[in-house]
Amino acid sequence: MNLLKTTTIETPKSNLWQDGWKRFKRDRLAIFGTIFMLIIASAVIFGPLIYPISVNKVDFSLSSAPPSWQHLFGTNDLGQDQLARILLGGRISLAVGIASMLVAIFLGTFIGAIAGFYGGIVDGILMRITDLFLALPQLPLLLLIVYLFRESVKAIAGAELGIFILIVLLIGGLNWMSVARLVRANFLKLREMEFVSAARAIGAKPSRLIWIHLFPNVLSVIIVAATLSVGNAIITESTLSFLGLGFPPDVPTWGRMLFEAKDYLTSAPHIAIFPGIAIFLTVLSINYIGDGLRDALDLKN
């Protein structure tokens, strides 16, 4: 025991994550993005609880009213308060973004890990599938599937939850390919390294090799891809809602609000501007965080 103690050399405590955090802190835009994202996240989580005006209160005397002290973001054509709707819509946008990201990362990591670890014919088949998914026309397929299966998921899981699950599975299921490719490429490189041979030599099973030895080494790649995919998923969901094929009309998602606003651009442009800015700022913050993480964790490509 004593011997061991003397041979350990005092090294300054540092690892990838601490170094990464140090670099991340110095990136002003990434910090700006993080702070902004925290503000947006807490606003949409706690906002609807605190904010006194109801989302669904229709008041035709206040139809399309411009921003005022009573209604900071104005009202829409039905006289509903825009701020309340944006706060509630934000919950859906963020939830869809995060849940789709989890689906995409899970699928991508799993497929990439299996392909990269086993190589050979397994790799060949999985990569052909990945290529096929990359060649699918994403937006048209999304529109088509949501349209066709909207009613049946509604019957199974209810109007709001059903659509939520459908959209999340679809966006996630059409966006795992880049993660799979990244994970696979890193696995191919890593599995030839000595620490893997060492682990193999002492009898580690494939599942242990994959999840205990290889996976932590690709975590930084996955984190960056995950961050950027949240922004992507938010845009995709808003696009669906904007085309009128997202959540049911009474659910105020940001894309849906823009869809409704497009008929009032002349008379009440504020109906379009606020939800649009909400999407823009959220996605911008996420992209800055993702970019900052990429630089901080020193990932080329």
Place this chain on the structure above:
Amino acid sequence: MGQYFVKRLLIALPTLVAISVIIFIILALAPGDPLGEFASNPAITAEVRENIRKSLGLDQPAYIRYFKWFLAFLKGDMGYSFNSRSPVFELLIQRLPATLLVVGFAYILGLLIAFPLGIISAIKQYSATDQIITTFAFLGFSIPPFFTGLLFIIIFSVQLNWFPFIYNSTLQVTDWNSLIEQIKQSIMPIAVLALYHAAVLMRFIRSSVLEELQQEYVRTALAKGLTQYAVIKNHVLRNAMIPVVTLIALDIPALFTGALVTEQVFRIPGIGALLIESIYRSDTPVVMAITFIYGILIVFFNLIADLVYGVLDPRVKY
């Protein structure tokens, strides 16, 4: 080279078949009959409905319908629209010019913006110019195109009154005035699409040029006494453009799907708008044809990108 081409083609063709099968399966699995409208119409008896189904070939099993559809598609016969009863091919031909106009010009405009800005921002890395350009690019692809479109309408149509609000599809370009009208109404949709495209491309060009600038051969060329301009023009750009050119090809299908949204914002009657209308009307033959055409575009331009890459970069192993 010939062998490489054949190999790529042998990958591309099964991919196309697979895409068509996937689209077909989705439509076959979907609940609800494409003839749902007829089913709920009390004026149509069960017998008549059965005859309509037969005349449309809907009484046969799915795989037979698939083969029939696929063989007909190869011959250019995409079936008839349930809704308008006219051939799908004719509908597409009607709608295609509007889409091609917007996509084509947006593509060229995007390249014209992205190339100089991307190269300048790489050469002057960390300068104020670079900061402004990269920020602009970052904003450009964080803002969803449909919001840019609405903003443009609010600013340029509603406030400034420069451009018309809604695209007039009946406009015929016959003389000078109608040409100006056409240009005026096309500027906003083209700009929206071009800006998004340029933002993505610009970042890519910048990083590609930056990577080449760090290479040893650049230092050698500068040490030989070549001017910076000559080094960049003759050495750096040639190498930096290899990945960029392939991206330019890969981006074309993305522009077509981007046009889907732009057409909806500005109410341009292109194929994207046709797809959305047809989805709403359950017009299966049209939906299938358009979705498959998007798939063909992707596979085709993937093939082009591979080939261009092979021609430009002799290091690629065939």
